[in-house]
Each structure stands twice: as C-alpha cells, then as structure tokens.
Amino acid sequence: MTEELLCCRGLGKQFGHKVALAGVDLSLGRGRIIGLLGPNGSGKTTLIKLANGLLTPTRGEILINGEVPGPATKAVVSYLPDASYLPSWMRVRDLVNMFDDFYADFSADRAVEMLSTLEISGAERLKHLSKGTKEKVQLVLAMSRQAQLYLLDEPIGGVDPAARDYILRTILQNYSAEATVLISTHLISDIEPVLDEAIFIQNGHILLHRPVDDIRETEGKSVDEYFREVFKC
Amino acid sequence: MLRKLLKYEFLATARVFGVCYLGLAALSILAGLSMKFPATSNNIVGVLMLMAYVCMLAAVMLFTFLTIIRRFYKNLLGGEGYLMNTLPVRSWQLVTSKLIASLAWSAASLVMAALSFALLTIAAVPTFSLFWEDLATVWDVLTYPPAYFELTTGFSFWLFLLEVLLLLLVDGISSICLLYTSCMVGHQFRRWRVAASIIVYFLISFLVSALLDVLPGNASAQQIFALADNISLAVNIQFWRLILVDVVLGTIYFAVTAYLLEKRLNLE
Numbered sequence: 001m002t003e004e005l006l007c008c009r010g011l012g013k014q015f016g017h018k019v020a021l022a023g024v025d026l027s028l029g030r031g032r033i034i035g036l037l038g039p040n041g042s043g044k045t046t047l048i049k050l051a052n053g054l055l056t057p058t059r060g061e062i063l064i065n066g067e068v069p070g071p072a073t074k075a076v077v078s079y080l081p082d083a084s085y086l087p088s089w090m091r092v093r094d095l096v097n098m099f100d101d102f103y104a105d106f107s108a109d110r111a112v113e114m115l116s117t118l119e120i121s122g123a124e125r126l127k128h129l130s131k132g133t134k135e136k137v138q139l140v141l142a143m144s145r146q147a148q149l150y151l152l153d154e155p156i157g158g159v160d161p162a163a164r165d166y167i168l169r170t171i172l173q174n175y176s177a178e179a180t181v182l183i184s185t186h187l188i189s190d191i192e193p194v195l196d197e198a199i200f201i202q203n204g205h206i207l208l209h210r211p212v213d214d215i216r217e218t219e220g221k222s223v224d225e226y227f228r229e230v231f232k233c
Numbered sequence: 234m235l236r237k238l239l240k241y242e243f244l245a246t247a248r249v250f251g252v253c254y255l256g257l258a259a260l261s262i263l264a265g266l267s268m269k270f271p272a273t274s275n276n277i278v279g280v281l282m283l284m285a286y287v288c289m290l291a292a293v294m295l296f297t298f299l300t301i302i303r304r305f306y307k308n309l310l311g312g313e314g315y316l317m318n319t320l321p322v323r324s325w326q327l328v329t330s331k332l333i334a335s336l337a338w339s340a341a342s343l344v345m346a347a348l349s350f351a352l353l354t355i356a357a358v359p360t361f362s363l364f365w366e367d368l369a370t371v372w373d374v375l376t377y378p379p380a381y382f383e384l385t386t387g388f389s390f391w392l393f394l395l396e397v398l399l400l401l402l403v404d405g406i407s408s409i410c411l412l413y414t415s416c417m418v419g420h421q422f423r424r425w426r427v428a429a430s431i432i433v434y435f436l437i438s439f440l441v442s443a444l445l446d447v448l449p450g451n452a453s454a455q456q457i458f459a460l461a462d463n464i465s466l467a468v469n470i471q472f473w474r475l476i477l478v479d480v481v482l483g484t485i486y487f488a489v490t491a492y493l494l495e496k497r498l499n500l501e
Contacts, residue, residue: 015501016423052319054500070495075321085315087245087308094244101237102320 003066005030005149005180006051010060013046013204020046022204023060030148031177033194035212035223036184038201039231044184045082047201048151052079064149075104078147082154084134086126092137093122099141111144114170132159139167143174150181156190168194189224198223200230234322238330243337245308246300250338253293254345260289261349265356286353290346297342301335301409306416306430314500324495328413328487335409336402396472403479410486411437417493445478 006028013021021043028034036044049055050062053069064073086095092115100108115122118136126134139155152171156164172194175181183191198215200207207230208215212223219226264282309317309327317327358367415437419430 049500054315054318054498056497056499071321071323074319077319079315079319081315083312083315085312087313087316089245098241101240102234102322 004028004063005065006182007063007066008047008060009063011047011050011057011062012059013043013050013055014058019204021050024204024206026199026206026209028149028180028182030180032196033171033175033181033183034197034199035188035191035195036182036199036201037186037188037223037227039186042201043204044201045153046204048079048153048182048184051149051151052077076148078142078145078150080138080142080150080152080155082157084131084138086134086138086141088127089125091123091125092120092129095126095137095141096122099144103145105146107144107146110174111140114140114144118166132163135159136163136167139170143170146176146179148179150175150179152181152183154185155183156185156187164190188227189222192223195223200227202231235326235330238320238322238326239333242304242330242334246304246334246338249300250297250341253296254341257289257293257345257349258352260286261353262356265353268357286349290349293342293345297338300338302412302416304334305331305413309494310416310420310500314498318494318498318500323491325487325491328491328494331413332406332409332487336405339405339409396469396476400472400476400479403476403483407479407483407486410483410490413490414486414493417490417497420499421493421497441482 004027006026008024008026011021011024011026012019024043024047026047036047038044046055050057051064051069053074062069064077067073090098096108096111096115099106099111112122115137118133118140120129120133120137120140126137129137135155135158139152142150142152150171155171156167159167168191171181171183183195185191192212195212197209197211199209215223215226221229260282264279264286267282268276268279307313309331354367411434415430415434418433419426419428422429
C-alpha cells in the first residue's frame with residue numbers, strides 16, 4: 001500500500017453561503033492515532049463526512065488509498081458518527097448480524113464479547129436503550145472491524161467518565177498496528193494520552209498538523225493547554 | 234450485496250405490513266359476518282362495518298404508498314442514511330433493493346385487497362350449502378371471460394392478460410422510480426427539501442404527460458386503428474407502446490436516482 005491513506009487536496013465544502021471547509025490540504029499516514037481538534041463548528045464533522053462520501057465536495061478532492069469515496073473505500077473505513085444513526089427498531093444482535101453480513105473485516109465474536117463485557121443484551125431493541133448505551137453499541141460495532149481507517153466523530157462526547165476510559169481502552173486494544181484512528185473531539189485532555197498526532201482546525205482551515213510529542217517539546221505545554229491558548233476566545 | 238440489502242429491507246417492513254394485512258382480513262371477515270345477520274330491516278351494524286372495511290382498504294393502499302416513499306426518504310436520506318450510505322455497496326444496489334421491496338409490497342397489498350374482498354363475500358354467505366353453490370357460480374364467472382374474450386376479439390385471453398400484467402409491472406416500476414427521482418432532486422436543495430420533492434414530482438409528471446401527447450406514437454395509433462381490420466392488433470400495438478414508454482421512463486428515472494445518490498449526496 002504505497003498510496004497515502006487519506007489525502008485532501010484543496011478540499012472545500014460550502015453550504016449555501018457558509019464555508020464549512022476552505023481549501024484543506026491534509027495527508028494522513030498509517031498506523032497512528034490522530035486527534036482532529038477544534039471548537040464547535042470548525043469543520044471536523046464536515047471533513048469526516050466528506051471522507052465517508054456522505055457529502056459532495058464543493059471544490060478539490062478527498063482520496064482514500066488514492067480513490068474517491070465509494071464502495072471500495074467504505075469497505076476499509078470504519079465510521080462512528082456523532083449522532084444516533086442505527087435503525088431503532090433493530091435488536092442489538094440484528095445489528096451485529098447486519099455488520100457481519102456487509103463487512104468482510106467485521107468480527108462478530110469480538111463484538112459479542114465486548115457487548116457482554118458492557119452487559120448489553122443482544123435481544124434488546126435499540127429504542128429501549130439509554131443514549132449512553134446506544135453510543136456504546138455504536139462504538140462496539142465500529143471497533144469490531146479490522147479497518148484501515150477509523151473515523152470516530154466525538155466518540156466520548158455524551159458518555160460518563162468511566163465509560164470514556166473503557167472506550168479509549170477499547171480503541172487502543174482493537175485497532176490493528178497498520179490502521180489509523182482519527183478521533184474528532186473537543187475533549188482534548190481525555191484523549192491526549194493516546195494521541196500520536198494532532199490536527200488543529202478552525203473555521204474550516206487546518207492550523208497545524210504535528211506529532212503530539214513535537215508540540216509538547218516545542219511549546220513546552222500539553223496539547224490541551226496549547227489548544228486553549230490557540231483557540232482562546 | 235443486493236440480496237443482503239433486500240433481506241434487511243423486508244425485515245424492516247414485514248412486521249408492520251403483516252399487522253396491516255391481518256387487521257384488514259379480520260375487518261373483512263367481521264364485515265361479512267355482520268351482513269349475514271340482519272337484526273333489523275336496516276342493518277346499521279352491517280352498513281357501518283362495510284364502511285369501516287372500505288376505509289380500511291383505502292388506508293392500506295395509502296399506507297403502502299406512503300411506506301414506499303418513507304423507506305427511501307428516511308432510510309437513505311435521513312438519519313439512517315449514515316448507515317446505508319457507508320455500507321460498501323453501489324448506489325444502484327441501494328435503489329434496486331428499495332424498488333424490488335416496494336414492488337413486492339404493492340403487489341402484496343393488491344392481492345390482500347382481493348383476498349379480503351373474497352373473505353368478506355365468503356363470510357357474508359347465509360348458509361353453507363349456498364356457499365358451495367356460490368363457489369361453483371364464481372368459478373363459472375371466472376372462467377367465462379377467457380372463452381368469451383377469444384370469441385369476440387379473436388385474440389388470446391392469456392396473451393392479453395400477460396400484456397396487462399407486464400404493463401402493470403413496468404408502470405409500477407416507473408411510478409416508483411419517479412417518486413425516488415423526486416426525492417433525490419428535492420434533496421439537491423438546501424432548504425425546503427420535502428416541498429421541493431413534491432413540486433418536482435408534479436412538475437415531472439406534467440411534463441412527461443405533455444410530452445407523450447405530442448409524441449408521434451399517439452397519432453400513428455389512430456392511423457393503425459383506421460388501417461387495422463383486426464382490432465386486437467391495434468390494441469396490442471397500444472399496449473406495447475405504453476409498455477415501451479414506461480420502460481424508457483423507468484430507466485431514465487432509475488439512472489438519475491442512482492447517479493444523484495452516488496455523486497450528489499449531502500446528508501445533514
């Protein structure tokens with residue numbers, strides 16, 4: 001695999017007059033955990049949705065393994081959206097079966113194991129689960145895949161601190177060494193310990209993309225502190 | 234992949250349609266039974282039940298129509314679109330799975346409607362012996378038309394039936410695909426997407442019917458009528474003209490839908 005995993009060239013997305021992304025150039029390598037960090041409305045979700053083919057670029061292009069988002073890229077990208085997106089009438093075990101049906105890299109055994117650790121019954125319908133439990137189910141499904149690229153949009157946003165720890169540990173334990181995990185969040189202090197690289201994004205512009213160690217050495221502070229400094233209101 | 238999509242499409246819709254059909258069957262039997270026992274000369278209950286049955290029948294047809302739209306709009310362009318559009322499948326496969334399921338439910342609803350009417354008449358028959366006599370009559374009535382048809386038109390009834398069914402099928406396909414195209418074109422607008430979809434639907438319907446009026450096929454059909462001493466041939470030609478038009482339209486609507494879903498998706 002000699003192509004870049006994810007590459008944006010002059011990527012722009014506009015919604016009417018609102019510019020969500022403005023000429024983004026980005027390149028993601030393999031085998032690292034990257035934080036996509038920015039305040040609300042900075043373009044994090046837009047970038048991730050473009051990578052999944054859920055939005056059409058207004059300008060430029062976004063490529064995964066050198067290809068435009070399509071069935072081939074969707075087979076190797078595992079996406080965890082910010083919102084609830086699974087059919088609420090389905091039972092948890094139906095969803096496991098569905099993911100198993102469609103994704104060749106999905107491990108039903110791993111999913112069942114994680115669900116039982118979290119004490120989530122397979123027979124429950126999604127609509128009867130609490131918001132936090134639903135989010136855990138979504139995360140388990142996303143992380144039970146052996147994908148090349150994981151795109152996690154605010155995976156710990158609405159979840160209690162104990163569950164947050166579990167989620168981060170799950171992410172670390174379940175992704176393969178050659179895969180890249182892109183975590184978009186504004187809760188930096190929680191995920192900073194697991195990050196290899198950080199991308200700062202504001203108003204649709206990429207401000208920086210550097211290794212986390214580099215930031216700490218050069219700026220002499222944690223990424224969280226540096227973030228607060230850069231995005232000071 | 235298409236088979237898997239179909240599996241989940243039917244899983245999502247089977248329960249709700251099953252309940253509808255059971256309700257319709259139950260109501261038709263009740264309505265039939267209530268007509269069997271006239272308590273007074275004015276059988277209020279029977280009339281009310283019959284009215285309820287007719288309403289239920291209309292409701293089931295409306296429900297089928299709305300479900301066809303809802304399954305496309307909500308599942309592909311709503312929140313569930315985040316799941317469906319990130320599956321490793323082609324957009325034409327997504328559209329085809331919806332189309333096949335929609336056709337299946339349309340056919341099922343029509344069959345259920347006929348069946349429920351049969352149930353109603355069976356339940357309404359006063360005595361059992363009369364029931365068997367009725368059945369014999371029904372059979373005679375059903376088998377009479379083919380013979381009569383062939384006698385008067387010199388045209389095979391079964392071929393005619395086949396053409397009617399084929400026309401129903403391609404008309405169903407093109408009608409459903411038009412609904413999908415309207416959804417996808419409406420989706421291209423940033424705001425008022427639902428209103429846009431509805432307007433687009435009526436606009437396309439109007440334009441297409443206007444176009445078909447102008448199309449040469451119409452005039453030449455009349456000419457054929459004048460020329461053909463064989464009426465059945467003229468009818469035949471008309472059928473095939475309609476079938477062809479629907480095939481062309483259906484293909485265009487399908488292609489536009491699949492293209493917009495693949496290249497012009499903007500889920501918010």
